[in-house]
Amino acid sequence: MRALSSTSYAILGLLAVRSWSAYELAKQMDRTFRWYWPRAESVLYEETKNLVAHGLATAAKHTAGRRSRTVYTITERGRQALAGWLGQPGAGPVLNFEALIQVAFADQGTKEQLLATLRSVRRGAEALRREALARCREYDETGGPSPERLHVIALVARFLLDYTDLTASWAAWAEEQVDQWDDVTSVDRAAVPPDAFRLRP
Amino acid sequence: MRALSSTSYAILGLLAVRSWSAYELAKQMDRTFRWYWPRAESVLYEETKNLVAHGLATAAKHTAGRRSRTVYTITERGRQALAGWLGQPGAGPVLNFEALIQVAFADQGTKEQLLATLRSVRRGAEALRREALARCREYDETGGPSPERLHVIALVARFLLDYTDLTASWAAWAEEQVDQWDDVTSVDRAAVPPDAFRLRP
DNA sequence: GACAGCATGTAATGAGTTACATGATTAA
DNA sequence: TTAATCATGTAACTCATTACATGCTGTC
Numbered sequence: 430m431r432a433l434s435s436t437s438y439a440i441l442g443l444l445a446v447r448s449w450s451a452y453e454l455a456k457q458m459d460r461t462f463r464w465y466w467p468r469a470e471s472v473l474y475e476e477t478k479n480l481v482a483h484g485l486a487t488a489a490k491h492t493a494g495r496r497s498r499t500v501y502t503i504t505e506r507g508r509q510a511l512a513g514w515l516g517q518p519g520a521g522p523v524l525n526f527e528a529l530i531q532v533a534f535a536d537q538g539t540k541e542q543l544l545a546t547l548r549s550v551r552r553g554a555e556a557l558r559r560e561a562l563a564r565c566r567e568y569d570e571t572g573g574p575s576p577e578r579l580h581v582i583a584l585v586a587r588f589l590l591d592y593t594d595l596t597a598s599w600a601a602w603a604e605e606q607v608d609q610w611d612d613v614t615s616v617d618r619a620a621v622p623p624d625a626f627r628l629r630p
Numbered sequence: 631m632r633a634l635s636s637t638s639y640a641i642l643g644l645l646a647v648r649s650w651s652a653y654e655l656a657k658q659m660d661r662t663f664r665w666y667w668p669r670a671e672s673v674l675y676e677e678t679k680n681l682v683a684h685g686l687a688t689a690a691k692h693t694a695g696r697r698s699r700t701v702y703t704i705t706e707r708g709r710q711a712l713a714g715w716l717g718q719p720g721a722g723p724v725l726n727f728e729a730l731i732q733v734a735f736a737d738q739g740t741k742e743q744l745l746a747t748l749r750s751v752r753r754g755a756e757a758l759r760r761e762a763l764a765r766c767r768e769y770d771e772t773g774g775p776s777p778e779r780l781h782v783i784a785l786v787a788r789f790l791l792d793y794t795d796l797t798a799s800w801a802a803w804a805e806e807q808v809d810q811w812d813d814v815t816s817v818d819r820a821a822v823p824p825d826a827f828r829l830r831p
Numbered sequence: 832g833a834c835a836g837c838a839t840g841t842a843a844t845g846a847g848t849t850a851c852a853t854g855a856t857t858a859a
Numbered sequence: 860t861t862a863a864t865c866a867t868g869t870a871a872c873t874c875a876t877t878a879c880a881t882g883c884t885g886t887c
Contacts, residue, residue, distance in 0.1 A: 434874075435728050442735035452838050461734070465727040469876050474840055497883095498838065508738070515739030519729035519747055521754040522797055526666040527636050528720035529789065533662070534643035535782050537709070538716030546720055553722040565827035580816055581736050583826035584804050588730065594829055595796050596723055599789050606785065615781055625784035626766035628791055635846075653866050670848050675868055697855050699866065 430482040431475075438514045439466055440476050444486055444503040445511055446575060451477055451499050464561075464589050465522075477501050485510050532603070540613040544604060551600035558593040565590060631683040632676075637669055639715045641677050645687055645704040646712055647776060652678055652700050665762075665790050666723075678702050686711050733804070741814040745805065752801035759794040766791060 443449060443457055455473045462468065477499075480486040485507035489500045503511075528550050535543040565586050572579055606622045607613075644650060644658055656674045663669065678700075681687040686708035690701045704712075729751050736744040766787050773780055807823045808814070 431873085435731065436874085439731045442731060442738065445735060445738045450838080451840090455838090462731070465725050465730045467724060467726075468874095471840080471877085472875065475875095511735065512739050515732050515736065516743045516746070518750050519732045520726075521729055521751050522725055522727040523668060524666050524723055524725055524793070525668075525721075526723040528722055529666045529786060530636065530640045530643060530663070531716050531720045533782060533786050534646060534712065535716065535785075536779055537643065537646045538713050542717045545717070549719050550722050562829060569827040576819075578737055579819070580811070580822050581734060581814075583822050584736075584807065585730060585734050587803070587823065587826045588727075588800050590827070590829055591796055591800060592725070595792055599792060602788070603785050610781070613782075618777075618780070620781050621784050622781075622788065625788045626770040626791070628763065628795055632845090637846085651866080652868090656866090672849085672868080673847065676847095697866070 431479050433479070433483065433485075433510075434476075435519070436466070436468055436472060437476050437479060438511060440473065441480060441485055441503065441507055441511050441514075444480070444501055445508060446578070448500055448502040450491075451501065454501065465585075480507070483510075536614050538613065540607065540610060543607055543613055547600050547604045547607065551597060551604060554593060554597035554600055558590075558597050561586075561590050561593045632680050634680070634684065634686075634711075635677075636720070637667070637673060638677050638680060639712060640667055641674065642681060642686055642704065642708055642712050642715075645681070645702055646709060647779070649701055649703040651692075652702065655702070666786075681708070684711075737815050739814065741808065741811060744808055744814055748801050748805045748808065752798060752805060755794060755798035755801055759791075759798050762787075762791050762794045 439462055440454060440458070443454060443461075449457065451474060454477065455470045458468065458470075458473060477486070477488070480501070481488050484504060486501050486503050489502065491498050491500055528546050531538075531546050532543065535546070567573060568579065568582060568586065573582065575582070610620050640663055641655060641659070644655060644662075650658065652675060655678065656671045659669065659671070659674055678687065678689070681702070682689050685705060687702045687704050690703065692699050692701055729747050732739075732747050733744065736747070768774060769780065769783060769787065774783065776783070811821050
């Protein structure tokens with residue numbers, strides 16, 4: 430029986446909304462947490478058991494046809510634990526951006542390498558932005574699967590939309606800048622993007 | 631002798647700029663990587679040894695006074711390894727935002743809890759934005775410690791400035807929205823922030 | 832009858848964090 | 860002389876990932 434982690438509470442949060450099978454939870458984690466709390470599928474199967482061991486959820490084995498599925502349901506203690514955790518100070522955004530290390534030391538490589546890095550970041554970010562926009566349109570038009578939770582979902586959505594847009598826009602801007610450079614080892618002060626060091630209005 | 635990780639290459643990147651003592655590297659990691667590749671100080675002392683074991687750096691024990699310090703220098707093989715890594719596709723931004731889980735399930739707690747979470751995020755983000763702005767002003771005015779690297783630093787700075795600004799602005803906006811709510815369990819469709827689901831112009 | 836997807840896991844491994852240990856130097 | 864900071868690490872632990880294992884079910 431492990432101690433409860435933020436990941437435990439994240440799953441407990443989903444269970445507070447409704448009961449889910451382990452498989453459904455795994456899919457839902459991919460739909461939602463992937464954006465701001467990405468974890469491998471396998472943690473789900475460990476954590477659900479952990480929640481049961483702590484008495485925060487119950488597991489019910491169903492056998493639809495001959496195929497088994499375990500449905501998890503939150504307990505009253507689980508709701509209390511979740512409410513308590515919501516009062517703890519949670520960590521702000523922690524970013525891991527490998528490609529940005531490569532950008533920071535790009536003068537040790539070639540211009541082509543830097544452009545390839547930026548293009549790959551831009552493509553990935555654009556795909557995420559498209560996905561975020563499509564989901565947002567769905568929520569806006571249909572109310573989504575939990576219309577009674579739309580007000581909190583909107584807060585999260587606003588962040589993710591802005592965040593994916595920022596990444597895509599930045600990568601596009603950086604590509605434009607680098608395109609204008611003769612060389613990645615350039616020392617020319619004029620090659621430094623103007624206003625890069627100032628907050629946009 | 632461990633396999634090389636992205637963290638290994640990050641440190642190797644610093645060594646490509648100049649030689650550093652282990653302690654200086656630890657400080658520099660805090661100054662730079664903390665923003666987009668945060669790692670504990672202790673990894674530095676493991677990784678430097680690992681770089682030496684791989685032949686990518688050399689260690690020189692100096693004794694200034696009676697205090698010992700180990701100065702690390704990149705080797706030719708180290709420069710080649712770094713240049714090779716710069717050509718590999720690096721991962722895009724991966725976000726871990728614990729407080730956003732709490733926002734997503736805020737309807738299971740109280741309005742006060744949600745406001746406290748948002749305020750704490752905003753305070754932290756504002757502090758980071760101030761720090762980023764101060765560093766940017768320094769780079770803009772003095773050229774910073776490596777003026778010949780200013781063009782790549784500017785690319786990184788632009789991202790970090792926008793990113794810290796986004797987080798701070800979002801938290802402030804979210805606080806304003808929630809302030810107007812009667813209750814966090816509100817179902818009123820009018821309480822949903824207008825245009826939250828649309829990309830800003 | 833094969834293959835994609837449903838459904839649920841386990842084992843091995845690894846990267847990273849926290850906490851601790853140690854002693855020197857310098858400024859108040 | 861006390862505290863802060865310089866300077867370098869080690870050990871234990873935790874969290875998470877990757878890769879694998881298993882068998883069912885519906886469809887072409």
